[in-house]
Amino acid sequence: MIRYIAPAATLAIALLAGALFGGTLLINEIACETAGDDWVELYYYDEEETSIDIAPFFVTMYYGTNERLASEPITLYSRNRPETPFDDRFAVVRLIRPGMADETDLTGDTNGNGMLDVYCNNYFSSLWNTDCVVSVDTDDEPINGGIIDFVAYSNRDGSLNSTIGSYTGSAIGFGQWESLAGDDGQACMVDIGLGGLKAHQSIARSGPSDSNTLADFVVTSVQTPGRENVFSGGFAGSRRLFRALKKTSVLDADHGAGIPSSIDVFVYEPCNLRFRVFSLLGRLIYESPLYLDIFPGPFSMPWDVRGAGRRASTGLHVGLIEATAPRLKRSDSERICSIPVRGR
Structure with missing residues (x-):
C-alpha cells in the first residue's frame, strides 16, 4: 500500500x-x-x-x-x-x-x-x-x-x-x-x-x-x-435515443430542505430531453426545463416534488420523458410511473 x-x-x-x-x-x-x-x-x-x-x-x-x-x-x-x-x-x-x-x-x-x-x-x-x-x-x-x-x-x-x-x-x-x-x-x-x-x-x-x-x-x-x-x-443499431433506468420511481415528497428527487435515464444518442408529470386525471403537475445537447451516458433530471410553493400529492403519477435529436431527425418518448410518498 x-x-x-x-x-x-x-x-x-x-x-x-x-x-x-x-x-x-x-x-x-x-x-x-x-x-x-x-x-x-x-x-x-x-x-x-x-x-x-x-x-x-x-x-x-x-x-x-x-x-x-x-x-x-x-x-x-x-x-x-x-x-x-x-x-x-x-x-x-x-x-x-x-x-x-x-x-x-x-x-x-x-x-x-x-x-x-x-x-x-x-x-x-x-x-x-x-x-x-x-x-x-x-x-x-x-x-x-x-x-x-x-x-x-x-x-x-x-x-x-x-x-x-x-x-x-x-x-x-x-x-x-x-x-x-x-x-x-x-x-x-x-x-x-x-x-x-x-x-x-x-x-x-x-x-x-x-x-x-x-x-x-x-x-x-x-x-x-x-x-x-x-x-x-x-447498443449499435438501436433506434432508441434513451431509456428510463426505472419504470417506477418512488420519490421523497417530505425533504424539508427541498433537495430534488431525480428521474434517471441512459442516453444513447446526443439529444434534447424534457420530463413532464401528470396526475391520473391528466392535469400537468410538473414540466422540466428543456435539457439541450445531452451527451450519451447516464443523465438525471431533478424534480422537486414540493413544487413551486405547493407539494405534489402522494400516490401514483404518470411521467412522460421526451427526446428529440434534430441531427438524426428522430424523436423518442417513454412513460414511467412516479410515486411521491411522505414519511420515508
Whole structure:
C-alpha cells in the first residue's frame, strides 16, 4: 500500500513500481474534444484489496508545461468501498482547470458529482485531437524511465507529428507501448478517425488487462467519467435515443430542505430531453426545463416534488420523458410511473 510519497521519491516509484504496490494504475478513459475541459480518467486495479496514492504523479502529454496531480494524498482503492458516495477505483483528472481545489482524501467529493475530481494547470491547449499521447509518469519527461502507463492515439492522416512520434518512441523504448512491424508511426496508435473524436466521444479501455498496445482501447460514444466504461457497440443499431433506468420511481415528497428527487435515464444518442408529470386525471403537475445537447451516458433530471410553493400529492403519477435529436431527425418518448410518498 502506498501512502503519500514526497516528490523527491517519485523516480524511485517508477523503478520499483512492482515492488511498491501489487496493483496496476491505468489510464482508463480519455476525452480530448470537450469544451475547454479535456479529462483523463485513472483506474486502479488489483485482485487483492490494496490502494495507491496518485498525488505525486503527472498525467501529461509532455508537451508544454504540466504539473503534479496534487500536494495532498488522493488514494484510489482496488475495491469500491461502500462508505463513500463515489467509486474509489477512479479519479478524473481535469487537465486545464487551474485555481480549483482538488478533491483529496481529506475533502472527498466536495461538488457532489459522484466522482473524485483532480484539477491541473497543464499545457494550455490540453490534449490534441489529432496525434497525441497521454501518460501517467513520475515527472514531465518521457526520457527518464518514469512512465507508469501510456496511450498513443492518432487520426491516421499519414503525417505523424514528429514531437508526438518521439514521445511514443520513448514509451516503446521503455516497454510501455508496442510498435507494429512496418509501422509508419501512426499504425501502432489508437485510431480516432480522420476527423478526430466528437465532443461526446472518448477513448476507453476495454478491460483491466494491459498489453501496452492499441488493442486495449476502443472509441466509444458514451463518456463515463468516474464510472466503469460503457461501449457504444453494445447498443449499435438501436433506434432508441434513451431509456428510463426505472419504470417506477418512488420519490421523497417530505425533504424539508427541498433537495430534488431525480428521474434517471441512459442516453444513447446526443439529444434534447424534457420530463413532464401528470396526475391520473391528466392535469400537468410538473414540466422540466428543456435539457439541450445531452451527451450519451447516464443523465438525471431533478424534480422537486414540493413544487413551486405547493407539494405534489402522494400516490401514483404518470411521467412522460421526451427526446428529440434534430441531427438524426428522430424523436423518442417513454412513460414511467412516479410515486411521491411522505414519511420515508
